[in-house]
Amino acid sequence: MDESRAIRMAAWAGVAAVVLLVGGVALGYLVGVDDPTMSDADILARLNNDARQAAAGIAPPMVAAGVAALLWFATGLRRVLDRLSGGDPLAHAIVPAAALFGGLTITGVSLDLGSAFAAWSTEFTADPNTVRALGMAGQVLALTGLIGCGILVAVTTRITRQAAALPTWATWTSYAVAVLCLSGFWSGGIASATFALWLLGAATALLRTPHPAPPVPPPAPAPTAPAQGAPPSDTPAPGAERSEGRG
Known part of the structure; x- marks a missing residue:
């Protein structure tokens, strides 16, 4: 597979990551408890509802698939950033940052x-207080994972800005998204929504990025033909046999 096709596929993986992560989190919200003020009766009703339980069975695989797609996107993004920066070591933080977000989110x-x-x-037998504690622990971990998103956005913005590949308005917008993600524990769903929009924009930019054409090998040299009228190399010249006989 050539490099340009691999990067295009990584960009589409970024789009798929947004769809899968948003869908998985939305399904999990139907049964999860992220509000500690919810009454005991409401908590027990959510847990014992068959449709909500089915949603709980679909949500984790969707989130895991979304994280895998995000890692695929991160590898393609890192390749482009390596080319833009001439091998800046900071680009190596892209994939670990995506892995940090994915691990804490799952x-x-x-x-x-x-x-x-x-x-x-x-x-x-469900204990509503235990359910509240687990729900809040899950929310804290998932929001803390947005730190990885902030690192991913900040590194990408810095390298593209140094390469003059990003306009000024996009630079400041991306840095604002990075700050929101780094403070995601307090910003709640705002940071998650802005990162999803940034990821869609980055995937679109990756699809539109011109990629260098693969090098064309030089043509093989044509075999040289013997000069017209010259005897073949394995044929003795006229008179050679006579000279050998005289010797």
């Missing part, structure tokens, strides 16, 4: 939905 979603999975068993 852990947070799992904690939030753990009680719903346990509710499938008839031997489990």
